[in-house]
Amino acid sequence: MSYSSLDIPASGAQPFTDYTRWRLRCSDDGRHIWHYLHTDEECKDWPQSDIDKYWLGLPLSTPALPTPKDALGAARNGYTFYKRLQDADGHWPGEYGGPMFLLPGLVIGSYITGMGFTHEERLEMIRYLINLAHPDDGGWGLHIEGESTAFGTALNYCVMRILGVSPEHPTLVKARATLHKLGGATGVPSWGKFWLAVLNVYDWDGNNPIPPELWLFPDFVPFHPHKWWIHTRTVYIPMAYLYALRFKMEENDLILSLRQELYPTDYYKIDWPAQRNNVCPVDLYCPHSRLFDAAYSILSVYEACAVPPLRRLAMQKCYQLIVQEDENTGYQTLGPVSKMMNLVVRWLVDGPESDAYKRHRETRADFLWIGGEGMRMCGTNGSQLWDIAFITQALVETGLGHEEENKESLIRALGWLDQCQIQQNPKHFEVSYRHATKGAWPFSTRTQGYTVSDCTGEGLKAVLYIQEHLDFAPKLVSEKRMCDSVDLLLGMQNANGGFASYELIRGPSWLEMLNPAEVFGDIMIEHSYPECTTSVITALSIFRKHYPQYRSADIQRVIDRAVDYLHRAQTPEGGWIGSWGICFTYAAQFACESLALVGETYETSLYARKACELLLRHQRADGGWGESYKSCETSTWVEHERTQTIQTCWATMALIYARYPKADPIERAVRLVMSRQHPDGSWPQEAMEGIFNKSVTIAYPNFKFSFTIWMLGRAHRYLAELKIQKT
Numbered sequence: 001m002s003y004s005s006l007d008i009p010a011s012g013a014q015p016f017t018d019y020t021r022w023r024l025r026c027s028d029d030g031r032h033i034w035h036y037l038h039t040d041e042e043c044k045d046w047p048q049s050d051i052d053k054y055w056l057g058l059p060l061s062t063p064a065l066p067t068p069k070d071a072l073g074a075a076r077n078g079y080t081f082y083k084r085l086q087d088a089d090g091h092w093p094g095e096y097g098g099p100m101f102l103l104p105g106l107v108i109g110s111y112i113t114g115m116g117f118t119h120e121e122r123l124e125m126i127r128y129l130i131n132l133a134h135p136d137d138g139g140w141g142l143h144i145e146g147e148s149t150a151f152g153t154a155l156n157y158c159v160m161r162i163l164g165v166s167p168e169h170p171t172l173v174k175a176r177a178t179l180h181k182l183g184g185a186t187g188v189p190s191w192g193k194f195w196l197a198v199l200n201v202y203d204w205d206g207n208n209p210i211p212p213e214l215w216l217f218p219d220f221v222p223f224h225p226h227k228w229w230i231h232t233r234t235v236y237i238p239m240a241y242l243y244a245l246r247f248k249m250e251e252n253d254l255i256l257s258l259r260q261e262l263y264p265t266d267y268y269k270i271d272w273p274a275q276r277n278n279v280c281p282v283d284l285y286c287p288h289s290r291l292f293d294a295a296y297s298i299l300s301v302y303e304a305c306a307v308p309p310l311r312r313l314a315m316q317k318c319y320q321l322i323v324q325e326d327e328n329t330g331y332q333t334l335g336p337v338s339k340m341m342n343l344v345v346r347w348l349v350d351g352p353e354s355d356a357y358k359r360h361r362e363t364r365a366d367f368l369w370i371g372g373e374g375m376r377m378c379g380t381n382g383s384q385l386w387d388i389a390f391i392t393q394a395l396v397e398t399g400l401g402h403e404e405e406n407k408e409s410l411i412r413a414l415g416w417l418d419q420c421q422i423q424q425n426p427k428h429f430e431v432s433y434r435h436a437t438k439g440a441w442p443f444s445t446r447t448q449g450y451t452v453s454d455c456t457g458e459g460l461k462a463v464l465y466i467q468e469h470l471d472f473a474p475k476l477v478s479e480k481r482m483c484d485s486v487d488l489l490l491g492m493q494n495a496n497g498g499f500a501s502y503e504l505i506r507g508p509s510w511l512e513m514l515n516p517a518e519v520f521g522d523i524m525i526e527h528s529y530p531e532c533t534t535s536v537i538t539a540l541s542i543f544r545k546h547y548p549q550y551r552s553a554d555i556q557r558v559i560d561r562a563v564d565y566l567h568r569a570q571t572p573e574g575g576w577i578g579s580w581g582i583c584f585t586y587a588a589q590f591a592c593e594s595l596a597l598v599g600e601t602y603e604t605s606l607y608a609r610k611a612c613e614l615l616l617r618h619q620r621a622d623g624g625w626g627e628s629y630k631s632c633e634t635s636t637w638v639e640h641e642r643t644q645t646i647q648t649c650w651a652t653m654a655l656i657y658a659r660y661p662k663a664d665p666i667e668r669a670v671r672l673v674m675s676r677q678h679p680d681g682s683w684p685q686e687a688m689e690g691i692f693n694k695s696v697t698i699a700y701p702n703f704k705f706s707f708t709i710w711m712l713g714r715a716h717r718y719l720a721e722l723k724i725q726k727t
């Protein structure tokens with residue numbers, strides 16, 4: 001298959017499609033699919049909703065609300081606006097973009113397997129890349145806030161070309177010059193080398209070995225891949241399969257041309273084996289260790305004499321794991337990278353007529369999102385559970401949930417939370433090395449179906465808040481189902497007392513020295529994370545208040561050990577390093593909440609006091625806080641050039657949880673957050689909120705509603721309490 005060439009304007013400022021024709025449909029268990037309507041008739045039958053308009057960046061006809069008199073009034077206005085963005089099924093859809101290495105997998109994988117895009121999707125993906133090209137040098141980075149890298153630039157260059165853009169388009173002329181300045185595509189990191197090799201514009205000899213035979217070792221071997229972090233192993237399974245085959249798509253004119261365009265030197269004279277460890281310095285976050293180099297020299301020798309029957313057996317095992325993963329997740333798979341790699345394998349083995357291919361095509365749409373700048377690929381099939389869990393807790397805690405006009409919205413949200421809980425273990429459970437899922441809440445949807453410790457914690461809390469605090473709420477989630485969720489959480493504590501993301505830590509920490517991805521940190525094994533740990537502590541603490549008889553001794557023991565971990569994880573300055581949100585402000589909010597639930601506050605605990613003092617040292621003259629994502633890269637506080645509303649909310653929530661005794665810093669933060677609110681109750685989008693693998697930012701645009709509303713409502717109550725105490 002090839003896409004026809006397109007005549008593309010130089011600027012992406014104006015949409016390439018008619019934005020009044022895009023519609024988001026949420027179906028089943030919270031699937032998000034954007035449709036483009038072709039006729040006026042269709043548009044009349046399916047009018048554009050506020051949700052569509054908001055996410056497309058079109059103006060909403062929202063009235064200016066009465067000027068809020070106090071923080072609670074501002075929170076109320078915030079929810080009056082945000083309620084419009086709730087889907088009929090009860091959840092809040094949203095964009096989940098940020099990484100710039102996802103669209104390449106989507107487009108290259110689709111190109112290879114002959115899976116087309118609609119004309120409108122193509123146009124808006126191209127526009128997205130035109131808009132996201134770095135304004136100075138025209139390249140693309142690892143994520144939307146990062147500087148241009150060889151990875152981002154080479155791979156997104158291919159995307160534009162595959163989608164039909166001429167190499168003479170000004171965006172590509174500029175990007176190509178930047179790529180050549182960075183040394184060309186030979187310097188892309190290993191995941192880029194993989195995709196380029198599959199596309200047949202990079203030689204397989206330029207890749208370090210990815211032997212599928214690792215899966216044939218007995219499970220107890222310390223480096224067995226089932227002990228790796230689940231994202232890493234899930235990506236390496238289809239990679240190993242395709243590496244073993246040295247699969248590459250057939251040559252065509254575009255490929256021959258890309259071989260000229262991507263390299264400053266003659267493609268046919270490149271010394272490929274010498275490129276295996278060639279990574280452009282700008283791209284490099286996690287350099288290879290000596291152990292890595294030694295292990296890969298051995299693997300390279302093995303590669304030259306790999307035994308065919310063993311290799312076939314290993315490939316069979318990988319294929320079987322791929323099928324199991326597809327079936328376990330309704331073809332969503334764990335994430336967008338493995339999704340597209342699994343598709344290539346299923347296309348190769350099962351063929352384009354197979355059911356697997358069709359299911360992959362259907363679910364590919366779940367990862368596409370159209371926003372103001374064009375169409376992007378999301379980091380998962382959405383952040384549905386994560387977003388609904390925060391806003392519902394915020395509504396209950398601020399008291400807004402008790403207000404008549406919000407009751408129906410909360411009941412709908414509870415309905416969504418109820419259906420989202422996973423009630424069985426995966427179809428292929430132990431055989432595919434999965435952790436139990438019975439009782440869990442996932443990050444996105446039930447069908448995607450992965451247990452995440454903190455998503456389970458926050459999901460359980462959200463249900464408890466609504467069902468136990470709102471007398472009008474039905475008890476949709478039974479006690480038994482909450483106990484399932486508690487059982488699951490109790491079983492997820494690591495030996496160090498902390499909680500990891502999807503599973504228990506399975507592998508030894510020295511495995512991190514074998515991280516082959518170069519651009520990400522800490523991806524080889526699970527680690528305990530302060531945020532995941534604190535969500536579990538808070539969930540268990542709140543659960544036992546309502547159900548004190550259930551496994552109380554186990555809960556107590558787990559909480560004690562988790563709090564001990566949290567104490568140990570605090571830095572000497574008084575912070576916790578956030579791994580999934582930026583950064584110290586994010587982690588402080590979670591940590592202070594859990595400390596407070598076990599009775600540790602500013603007055604009673606040195607840990608809470610140090611946390612407050614650290615935060616106060618960073619409060620700015622305007623009353624807010626602002627941290628750059630570089631805090632996560634360097635594990636030290638790096639100021640952002642602008643104060644960030646959401647981080648201001650996280651820091652203030654931390655102070656409130658810790659019961660910081662002075663009103664002034666909280667009042668100043670409240671004023672800052674109120675000053676940023678629009679007259680219709682909404683807040684503008686600011687910098688990226690989330691992070692993963694130390695180096696990649698990711699968007700949580702719904703946070704600008706949940707955490708603002710939550711903080712303002714809580715601050716209102718807390719400041720009133722402080723006043724009473726004073727008098």
Ligand code: LAN
Binds near residue numbers: 337443
């Ligand atoms: C996420 C998103 C949510 C996040 C939290 C729940 C916030 C966290 O507390 C636990 C880890 C988790 C579930 C998480 C893990 C890594 C994800 C899935 C992501 C950051 C979203 C995208 C990212 C995934 C790895 C992106 C694909 C890239 C690869 C390197 C495979």
